[in-house]
């Protein structure tokens with residue numbers, strides 16, 4: 001082969017390799033879930049919408065506020081997934097609310113092999129399950145995924161309050177995935193609430209008891225899960 005042809009061939013090989021690497025990086029961008037190092041304890045926040053309803057996706061500012069809130073109690077890694085739309089067959093036909101039990105199965109199935117420690121789906125659509133008028137969130141008892149709605153939390157009105165409520169529900173649902181049930185202690189974020197007033201009265205952080213229960217189930221969170229400072233009884 002002449003020297004000239006060898007140069008042309010080398011050039012062709014280089015172009016083909018460059019094309020392959022472009023295709024590979026596009027693939028990686030399309031599947032950000034697959035490239036996370038699995039050794040980190042990471043929570044993936046997934047914006048979940050409903051097909052044909054733009055307003056069902058939460059704003060990024062809401063997701064960032066939510067993560068900022070979670071960080072106060074869970075010192076782990078956070079990532080935000082590409083938004084995705086659920087089919088509108090998952091809506092309650094009469095009320096138009098999203099069936100969060102079905103949404104939860106979908107989110108769990110989609111991300112189960114992603115390498116993330118936990119997944120939190122967040123929608124701006126109102127959510128419910130049969131026989132309930134609405135829910136703030138729902139968690140997978142098997143401990144991988146949870147889904148919450150910011151629909152009723154006052155975004156667009158009192159943003160400070162909305163931020164606080166969003167962080168509380170996120171931590172509450174994630175707390176369920178960490179094996180913590182409800183507590184009668186209203187100073188805890190794990191207190192049950194089915195109204196905004198109940199939510200506003202409950203604590204925004206884990207108590208030392210919540211933390212110790214979670215750590216018996218998930219010891220690898222030692223040093224990464226933070227309780228609120230106990231409040232002095234005289235105050």
Ligand SMILES: [Zn+2]
Pocket residue numbers: 172176182192
């Ligand atoms: Zn709960």
